Structures are given as C-alpha cells and as structure tokens.
Amino acid sequence: MMGQFDRENAMPPETSGAKRRSRGKEPAMGRDVLLQAYRDMLLIRRFEEKAGQLYGMGLIGGFCHLYIGQEAVVVGMQMCLVPGDQVITSYRDHGHMLATGMEARGVMAELTGRIGGYSKGKGGSMHMFSREKGFFGGHGIVGAQVSLGAGLAFSNMYRGNDNVALTYFGEGASNQGQVFESLNLAALFKLPCIFIIENNKYGMGTSVERASASRDLSKNGSPWGIPGEQVDGMNVRTVFEAGSRAVAHCRAGNGPYLLEMKTYRYRGHSMSDPAKYRTREEVQKMREQHDCLETARAELMAQGVTEADLKTIDDEVKAIVQDSAEFAQESPEPPESELWTDILLETK
Amino acid sequence: MGVEILMPALSPTMTEGKLARWLKKEGDAVKSGDVIAEIETDKATMEVEAVDEGTITRILVPEGTENVSVNSPIAELDGGSGGAKAEAPKPAAEAPKAEAPKAEAPAPKASAVPEDVAATPSAQPERDWGPTRSMTVREALRDAMAAEMRLDGDVFLIGEEVGQYQGAYKISQGLLDEFGPKRVMDMPITEHGFTGMAVGAAFNGLKPIVEFMTFNFSMQAIDQIINSAAKTLYMSGGQLGCPIVFRGPNGAASRVAAQHSQCYASWYAHCPGLKVVAPWSAADAKGLLRAAIRDPNPVIFLENEILYGQSFECPTDDDFILPIGKAKIEREGTDVTLVAFSIMVGMALQAAEKLAEQGISAEVINLRTLRPLDTETIVNSVKKTNRLVTLEEGWPYAGIGAEVAMQIMEHAFDHLDAPPTRVTGLDLPMPYAANLEKLALPRLEQVVEAARAVTYR
Numbered sequence: 001m002m003g004q005f006d007r008e009n010a011m012p013p014e015t016s017g018a019k020r021r022s023r024g025k026e027p028a029m030g031r032d033v034l035l036q037a038y039r040d041m042l043l044i045r046r047f048e049e050k051a052g053q054l055y056g057m058g059l060i061g062g063f064c065h066l067y068i069g070q071e072a073v074v075v076g077m078q079m080c081l082v083p084g085d086q087v088i089t090s091y092r093d094h095g096h097m098l099a100t101g102m103e104a105r106g107v108m109a110e111l112t113g114r115i116g117g118y119s120k121g122k123g124g125s126m127h128m129f130s131r132e133k134g135f136f137g138g139h140g141i142v143g144a145q146v147s148l149g150a151g152l153a154f155s156n157m158y159r160g161n162d163n164v165a166l167t168y169f170g171e172g173a174s175n176q177g178q179v180f181e182s183l184n185l186a187a188l189f190k191l192p193c194i195f196i197i198e199n200n201k202y203g204m205g206t207s208v209e210r211a212s213a214s215r216d217l218s219k220n221g222s223p224w225g226i227p228g229e230q231v232d233g234m235n236v237r238t239v240f241e242a243g244s245r246a247v248a249h250c251r252a253g254n255g256p257y258l259l260e261m262k263t264y265r266y267r268g269h270s271m272s273d274p275a276k277y278r279t280r281e282e283v284q285k286m287r288e289q290h291d292c293l294e295t296a297r298a299e300l301m302a303q304g305v306t307e308a309d310l311k312t313i314d315d316e317v318k319a320i321v322q323d324s325a326e327f328a329q330e331s332p333e334p335p336e337s338e339l340w341t342d343i344l345l346e347t348k
Numbered sequence: 349m350g351v352e353i354l355m356p357a358l359s360p361t362m363t364e365g366k367l368a369r370w371l372k373k374e375g376d377a378v379k380s381g382d383v384i385a386e387i388e389t390d391k392a393t394m395e396v397e398a399v400d401e402g403t404i405t406r407i408l409v410p411e412g413t414e415n416v417s418v419n420s421p422i423a424e425l426d427g428g429s430g431g432a433k434a435e436a437p438k439p440a441a442e443a444p445k446a447e448a449p450k451a452e453a454p455a456p457k458a459s460a461v462p463e464d465v466a467a468t469p470s471a472q473p474e475r476d477w478g479p480t481r482s483m484t485v486r487e488a489l490r491d492a493m494a495a496e497m498r499l500d501g502d503v504f505l506i507g508e509e510v511g512q513y514q515g516a517y518k519i520s521q522g523l524l525d526e527f528g529p530k531r532v533m534d535m536p537i538t539e540h541g542f543t544g545m546a547v548g549a550a551f552n553g554l555k556p557i558v559e560f561m562t563f564n565f566s567m568q569a570i571d572q573i574i575n576s577a578a579k580t581l582y583m584s585g586g587q588l589g590c591p592i593v594f595r596g597p598n599g600a601a602s603r604v605a606a607q608h609s610q611c612y613a614s615w616y617a618h619c620p621g622l623k624v625v626a627p628w629s630a631a632d633a634k635g636l637l638r639a640a641i642r643d644p645n646p647v648i649f650l651e652n653e654i655l656y657g658q659s660f661e662c663p664t665d666d667d668f669i670l671p672i673g674k675a676k677i678e679r680e681g682t683d684v685t686l687v688a689f690s691i692m693v694g695m696a697l698q699a700a701e702k703l704a705e706q707g708i709s710a711e712v713i714n715l716r717t718l719r720p721l722d723t724e725t726i727v728n729s730v731k732k733t734n735r736l737v738t739l740e741e742g743w744p745y746a747g748i749g750a751e752v753a754m755q756i757m758e759h760a761f762d763h764l765d766a767p768p769t770r771v772t773g774l775d776l777p778m779p780y781a782a783n784l785e786k787l788a789l790p791r792l793e794q795v796v797e798a799a800r801a802v803t804y805r
Contacts, residue, residue: 049380049381049397049399050399052397052399053356055357056354056357056396057354057356057419058419061360062360068381086552088548118585118587119587120585121585122583123583123585127583127584128584129584129587131587131588136551136552136588137583137588138583141571141575144571144575144576146544147540147544147547147548148547148572149548150541150544150545150548151544151545151546151549151550151551151552152549154545155553155554158504158530158554177540178538178541180541181536181540181541181542182541182544182545184536184538185536185538185541185542185545189533266381272358272360272391272392274391274392274395280383287381341586342582342584342586343621344621344623345581345586345645346644347643347644347672348642348644
C-alpha cells in the first residue's frame with residue numbers, strides 16, 4: 001500500500017531500546033498543516049530536479065548533492081521549530097535551506113556561482129547560510145557540523161533561552177569520532193540539541209551495513225543516556241510527530257535527543273555518481289511505495305483536497321522554481337573585487 | 349511549443365558522451381524523475397531523468413551514437429499538460445558559464461599580506477601607557493582574560509582543567525571563583541568535539557576562549573580551526589564571522605620529546621582567515637590577548653610554557669591593549685636586523701648584547717603577530733641595516749623565517765648586502781635526551797655567529 005512504512009527495511013520505532021523520557025502531548029498534523037508540508041516538499045523536489053537539469057547544462061559546477069527522496073525529513077522537522085531555533089547540516093543541504101524559508105532564488109544563484117547567491121557565489125552548493133532564518137550551513141566536511149550544532153545548542157544554553165538546535169547528519173557521518181564526542185558533550189552539559197541521523201542507507205557508495213557495526217543508529221546516544229527513536233523518514237507525519245516529541249524534550253531543558261530518520265535518496269550521492277551499488281529495482285520500489293509526496297497526496301485526497309487544489313500548488317511551486325532558475329542564470333558572476341573580501345572582518 | 353531535452357553533463361569534466369540506450373520512445377509520456385535514457389561517460393554509465401512533464405515527440409539522437417556533445421538537443425518533448433509555462437531551458441551558449449579565472453583577473457598579490465596591513469603606520473611610536481609594574485606572563489594572561497570577561501558577558505573560557513584544577517599551567521587561576529562554572533567550563537579530553545562546539549557557539553555570536561593544554565593537542569581539532577573557523581566567513585559571503593580565541597602553550601617545553609615539543613607558528617600562519625599572535629613579554633601577553641578576545645575573527649594565540657614564569661614590566665593602565673598586526677622594535681641597531689617571536693625574542697636580545705660587545709649594532713624586532721605580518725617594520729629595518737637574521741624554535745622548512753626572508757626578497761632585495769639567514773630548530777622530531785634536545789634547539793652562539801656571518805665579520 002502506498003505510503004506504508006517498509007518494515008523489512010527499517011525497524012519500527014518500538015524496537016528502539018532507548019528511552020522516551022518526555023513523551024508529552026503530540027500536536028496533531030491537521031489537513032492545513034499537511035497541505036503546507038506537501039507544498040514545501042514539492043518545492044524541494046522540483047527545485048532539486050531543476051538543479052540537476054542546470055548541472056546537466058554545465059551551469060552548476062563541482063559537487064552537487066541532491067535531496068530528492070528525503071524531503072519529508074526536513075519539512076516535518078522544520079514544522080516543529082519556532083523563530084530563534086537553529087538548523088545546521090552537511091553538504092546535502094538545498095532542502096534544508098528551502099525548508100527554513102530561504103529564498104529559492106538565492107539558493108539557485110549560489111549553485112550557479114553568481115553574486116545573487118546567498119554566499120555571493122563564493123560558497124557554492126555545500127556552503128550557504130542565513131543568520132536571519134537560523135540556518136548555519138551547509139558544511140562540506142563530513143561530521144564537522146555535528147560539533148558545530150552542539151555549539152549552537154551551547155549558545156542557547158549559555159544565553160538561557162529555550163531555543164533548540166537541529167543538527168542533521170547522514171548515517172555515514174554517524175561513525176565519525178567527533179560525532180561521539182559531541183553526543184557526550186551534549187549529554188554532559190544537557191545541551192538543547194536534536195541530533196538527526198538521515199539514514200538514507202548509503203554513505204556515498206557504502207551501505208550502512210558495510211560501514212556501521214551498530215544496527216540501530218537510534219541507540220548511538222544510549223551510552224550517554226540520550227533518548228533515541230527510529231522514525232519513518234519517508235512520511236512527513238511520522239517525522240513531525242517524532243520531531244515534536246524531540247523538540248518538546250529539548251525545550252523543556254532535558255538535554256539532547258536523537259532521531260534516526262529512515263529515508264532514501266533517489267539520486268546518486270552526487271551528480272557524477274552512477275549509483276551502481278544498488279539495484280534499479282530497489283530505487284524503483286522506494287519511489288513507488290514510499291514516496292513522501294505520493295503518501296501526502298493520497299492522504300490529502302482522502303481528506304477531501306481536490307486535484308485542482310493540488311494543481312494550484314503545483315503551479316505555484318513550478319513558478320517559484322522557474323523564477324529561481326532564471327534568476328540564477330541572469331544574476332552576474334561576482335565581480336573580481338569579491339576575490340579579496342570576507343577573508344577577515346574589520347577590527348572595531 | 350516543444351521543449352528540447354539536452355545532452356546533460358554528468359560530471360564536472362564531461363564534454364561529450366555516448367547515448368547508450370533510450371528507455372522511452374517517441375510518443376511515450378514522461379514525468380519528472382522518469383529515467384529516459386542511459387549515457388556513457390568516460391567514467392561510468394549514468395541514467396538521465398526527465399525534468400519536465402510531457403510526451404516525447406521526437407528522438408533526435410538515436411541510441412548508440414558516440415561523442416554527443418553536452419548541451420546538444422537529444423529529443424523533443426511537447427509542452428506537457430499545461431501548468432506553469434513550458435520551461436525551455438536556455439542553451440548554455442547564452443548563459444554565462446562558470447569560467448576559469450579570466451586572464452584580466454588580478455594576479456594574486458605578491459605579498460601574502462594584505463596591502464592595508466602592510467600600510468599600518470609603523471612610523472608611529474608605540475603609545476606610552478604610563479606606569480608599569482613587574483608581573484609574570486602567567487599573571488598577564490590571566491589578567492587579560494579576567495578584564496575582558498568583566499567587560500563582556502559573551503566571553504567565556506573552556507578547556508581541559510581550566511576550572512576546578514585552576515589550569516594545567518595555572519593560567520586560569522582564580523577565574524572559576526570570580527566568574528563561576530558557566531563561564532569557566534572544564535571540558536572532557538575531546539579537543540575535536542569541544543573545539544567544534546566552541547566554533548558553533550561563536551558562529552551564533554558568543555566569544556569563546558578555547559584553551560588547549562598545549563598546541564600539540566590542537567592537531568586533534570585542526571579541521572574545525574581551519575575548515576570551520578577560518579573559512580566560513582568567506583564561504584558565507586561575509587555573513588558568518590567567528591569571534592574566537594584558541595590559546596595555549598606552543599613550541600618546545602623541556603624534556604617532553606617530540607609529540608609535546610613542536611612549534612605550530614607556520615602551520616597556522618599559513619592559513620587565510622586566521623590571525624596568529626605570538627607574544628613574548630608580559631605586556632605582549634596582556635595587551636595582545638585582550639585584542640585577540642575583542643577581535644571579531646578567529647585568533648590563534650601561541651604562548652610559551654617556559655615564558656609563563658618569567659617577569660616583565662607591564663603597564664598598569666586598566667585600558668592597556670596592543671594592536672594585532674604590529675611588530676615592536678625591542679632594541680634599535682644599525683648593522684643587522686634580528687627578527688624573532690615568542691621566546692626567541694629573549695635570545696635575540698641576548699645576542700644583541702653579545703654583538704654590541706663585538707662592535708656590531710643589532711636591531712631586534714619582536715614580531716608579536718605572525719599573521720598578518722608587519723612587513724613594513726621589517727622592511728624598514730632591513731633598509732637601514734641591509735642584513736637579516738631570522739630566529740625561530742620551529743623547523744626551518746617552510747617556516748616563519750622562510751616567509752620573512754621572502755618578504756624581504758620581494759620588498760627590499762636591492763637593500764640587502766648579504767643573503768638573509770635563519771637560525772631555527774633542527775629539521776627532526778624533538779629528542780628526549782637532555783644533550784640531544786639542547787642540540788636540536790637554537791642556541792645563543794648560533795645567533796651571534798649568524799649575525800657575524802651576514803655582517804662579514
């Protein structure tokens with residue numbers, strides 16, 4: 001059945017031995033919220049498809065890691081946040097940026113290396129930031145953003161506010177030493193940090209089974225008493241529900257929380273990855289049976305949303321993406337004067 | 349109006365490829381995400397997915413065709429089922445391509461030092477801060493941190509044994525009592541993790557001081573220092589600064605062997621996005637650490653364990669501070685310039701005394717800052733003395749002395765009356781045995797000898 005979680009490929013949350021300390025009242029995802037989630041996921045999907053196309057045309061250079069397939073994770077989690085919260089992730093970051101509300105134009109123009117991009121064309125696909133939207137990158141070194149995310153959470157603790165930091169990383173990064181160091185630090189200092197492992201099953205071409213002795217990554221925080229859950233990351237509703245529990249736990253000052261999102265990327269690791277380490281059937285099965293957009297669409301239709309309503313969203317999203325692609329091609333390359341700026345800040 | 353499907357580039361270097369197989373035929377409906385064809389590049393066979401919805405009206409390049417150029421049309425799609433207007437991708441020829449650096453791009457500056465830094469007004473004498481008192485470098489460092497922590501609640505100290513233990517080298521003595529455990533935080537022995545954490549906190553506006561028990565352990569964390577702290581301002585187009593200080597003892601200690609005796613000056617001075625400071629005296633330590641804490645950029649602050657207990661006169665003025673990027677002429681002279689930093693400044697001054705006895709007038713420059721280097725002060729000195737000797741405890745290869753000498757080549761070559769020379773630690777891991785350790789480090793007589801050699805005595 002469309003949208004049903006694949007029990008063969010992912011252990012259900014109940015098997016996770018980690019504790020759920022503060023399972024408070026979970027906010028329900030009503031029709032309007034789901035409709036918004038559908039729209040946000042669709043925007044990421046269409047944006048990434050367009051980015052892939054522009055890459056194919058030679059307009060985007062270097063590395064380009066598409067988020068297609070994983071949209072439910074960032075969209076569901078972002079819906080749990082309030083202004084002042086922070087988000088940080090690795091290099092597969094376009095979806096995170098759009099989810100935080102960053103402008104499609106600025107993201108696409110950064111991909112094409114233009115002055116209109118969020119980093120004035122000096123960062124590229126893996127390095128974009130928006131202090132205003134609470135998005136702290138966009139980091140190219142696998143695992144580095146996990147310590148940095150603990151630091152964002154540290155700043156919340158230091159300032160005594162109740163903001164939380166979402167720290168995303170892949171299952172590939174989950175074996176990095178500094179990730180374990182950060183889990184210890186977060187638990188030790190009760191940092192309001194939600195560690196989100198986006199387990200898309202492959203760290204580049206190496207399957208999680210070939211990289212991790214841990215079979216249940218949601219337990220990776222258990223030596224430090226960090227509660228963890230495995231979540232169907234292909235379903236925005238389950239993501240939102242788990243995210244709400246995690247955020248409530250952190251905001252209440254109970255320390256960090258770990259979510260393992262079982263998800264899947266449809267495209268290769270990067271644009272130049274032929275993805276021969278998995279079968280076409282495996283990809284096809286995920287797309288046909290677990291696609292987050294199809295799941296949400298079916299739910300919405302069952303709740304009385306019409307094809308015409310969805311078509312309106314489709315059109316709106318397409319127009320945003322098309323506009324961003326045009327902007328990203330029209331925006332000029334950064335002037336040569338930009339070469340020597342932003343190396344150091346002026347000392348006051 | 350149809351949409352052309354173009355031959356995609358599937359790697360950063362691909363210019364053409366073989367259209368291996370069509371998975372759709374004319375008349376087939378496609379939607380975005382459908383695999384429509386397979387393409388062989390020099391590296392791999394890749395799948396091509398449709399981006400637009402519609403029906404394939406015409407296949408322009410039959411399967412099996414070799415050497416199909418990137419961006420040439422391979423098929424046509426009808427406009428699809430309405431919605432947003434058909435998205436005819438612009439041919440790449442019209443779009444500005446990501447190009448290799450243009451010929452007219454400004455050549456990298458000959459000097460690694462930005463012009464504005466080189467132009468700091470060296471001519472200005474150092475400000476007179478009034479009365480002084482004798483204090484150790486250790487006290488000066490602690491007083492600097494305490495002063496800045498009193499002024500700014502966002503400043504805090506983290507590191508191993510900085511709190512309850514009162515500092516592995518007692519630099520943070522008393523700070524826990526005054527500022528409490530929130531602002532003087534003991535860290536577990538996890539340099540990589542807590543350095544990353546501090547950098548993240550700095551991205552969000554806090555001003556951490558990270559103490560490394562010694563800089564040898566900063567190697568555990570160097571990725572966070574270079575890739576995160578130093579580069580993010582640039583990569584964010586100026587959005588995300590990182591006001592942070594990394595400090596601790598650097599260089600040779602005494603009888604602790606190779607893993608605990610190493611100078612990291614040239615490692616960090618190599619990297620744009622960092623400032624690197626190396627104080628010698630108590631006044632240097634206090635004035636420069638205050639400046640480092642106030643600086644909006646990541647600052648590497650290289651102390652020296654052997655200097656911690658040494659006493660110097662230091663201004664008592666509560667506002668005393670020194671500028672980063674400005675060297676100090678510790679002793680004026682006319683015959684040879686001795687350029688040194690950190691503990692070697694003391695040796696340079698001793699050498700100058702010895703040389704004076706032999707009728708050679710040596711000028712001693714205390715660099716204080718290694719990045720940005722105060723090239724102007726060195727150049728002006730060499731223009732006067734026409735001779736240069738550099739001193740450092742670290743290894744010679746690609747060291748600070750090599751950079752100073754190159755700056756002189758670029759800016760004062762015609763003023764040289766002798767080839768610059770350097771006195772450095774030996775190019776080997778630090779030995780433990782007392783006699784060998786002594787041989788591995790620069791010695792006073794070597795400095796005197798080097799100065800005599802460049803003055804042809």
